[in-house]
Amino acid sequence: MSGKDFDGFVVVVTGGSTGLGRAIAVETASRGAAVVVINYASSQAEAEETGRLCEAQGAKAVLVQGDVGEDVDCRRIAAAAEPFGRIDALFNNAGVTKFAPNHADLDAVDAEDFLRLYRVNVVGAFQMVRAARALLEAAPQPGAVVNTASIAGVTGIGSSVPYAASKGAMNTMTLSLARGLAPNIRVNAICPGFIDTPWFGKAMADDTVSRMREGVIRSTPLKAASTAEDIAGAAVFLASPASRHVTGETLLVDAGTHLGFASLSMR
Numbered sequence: 001m002s003g004k005d006f007d008g009f010v011v012v013v014t015g016g017s018t019g020l021g022r023a024i025a026v027e028t029a030s031r032g033a034a035v036v037v038i039n040y041a042s043s044q045a046e047a048e049e050t051g052r053l054c055e056a057q058g059a060k061a062v063l064v065q066g067d068v069g070e071d072v073d074c075r076r077i078a079a080a081a082e083p084f085g086r087i088d089a090l091f092n093n094a095g096v097t098k099f100a101p102n103h104a105d106l107d108a109v110d111a112e113d114f115l116r117l118y119r120v121n122v123v124g125a126f127q128m129v130r131a132a133r134a135l136l137e138a139a140p141q142p143g144a145v146v147n148t149a150s151i152a153g154v155t156g157i158g159s160s161v162p163y164a165a166s167k168g169a170m171n172t173m174t175l176s177l178a179r180g181l182a183p184n185i186r187v188n189a190i191c192p193g194f195i196d197t198p199w200f201g202k203a204m205a206d207d208t209v210s211r212m213r214e215g216v217i218r219s220t221p222l223k224a225a226s227t228a229e230d231i232a233g234a235a236v237f238l239a240s241p242a243s244r245h246v247t248g249e250t251l252l253v254d255a256g257t258h259l260g261f262a263s264l265s266m267r
């Protein structure tokens with residue numbers, strides 16, 4: 001079901017300035033969310049644009065700068081929803097990586113990389129759930145947490161060993177919290193494959209990103225390089241009434257990437 005199935009919802013999106021977070025925020029607004037709290041770390045102008053796009057859909061946008069690695073910031077982000085009395089959906093979407101794609105090169109990453117990535121990707125998401133818990137429990141239906149994990153966390157592929165490990169941790173944390181916070185809060189995750197967002201351009205030249213995009217189109221079973229909008233629908237589904245009996249799910253949304261190569265031909 002889509003239409004206005006988020007009618008009156010209060011939604012919080014971390015990392016909502018660009019990419020997937022922006023697409024999630026706008027999708028919830030288009031489906032009737034009354035309030036979208038948009039967290040950003042450093043991209044204020046982009047977060048303001050997300051806010052304008054949400055308001056064009058009729059939602060009230062509330063912008064909150066904050067680093068989800070800091071517990072005090074997580075409490076401030078959740079508190080922005082306090083005047084509205086509830087949080088129907090929390091999207092833990094903020095994420096960081098280090099690009100070290102040769103996983104055999106063990107000297108390409110160090111302990112600091114692990115700690116920096118875990119701080120945002122794992123601890124940040126945990127702290128947001130803790131900060132938002134009471135407001136999620138105040139929602140008229142079970143509040144929904146949707147974590148943005150990654151195919152990296154399922155298969156171990158991806159930008160670096162610490163990144164894949166952090167997303168794997170996010171997936172198991174999804175299971176722990178789904179069990180621990182039931183029946184009042186549902187906790188699920190999406191595991192996207194490649195998404196065409198500013199993520200890669202922050203670290204790579206445009207022609208490298210173009211080659212990667214072409215490679216993805218060639219190699220995915222669906223022959224597609226997913227856009228943020230292609231992925232946002234699955235994240236929003238996990239917070240919608242249509243998924244009301246889904247909790248503890250880690251949903252691959254990857255145009256079939258996890259299927260690997262085509263099956264053997266017998267012809």
Ligand code: NAP
Pocket residue numbers: 014015016017018019020021039040041042043044066067068069093094095096120148149150151191192193194195196197198199200
């Ligand atoms: P993106 O456009 O670069 O978005 C990343 C977002 O995370 C930005 O809004 C950024 O905010 C925010 N962020 C980073 N550190 C933060 C912190 N400490 N506190 C709060 N916010 C922080 O890239 P994206 O592709 O949309 O990434 C969104 C999520 O998707 C990430 O969790 C990523 O791991 C996941 N993902 C991406 C892909 C992909 O192929 N792109 C695939 C699988 C999973 P500022 O800009 O304000 O700093």
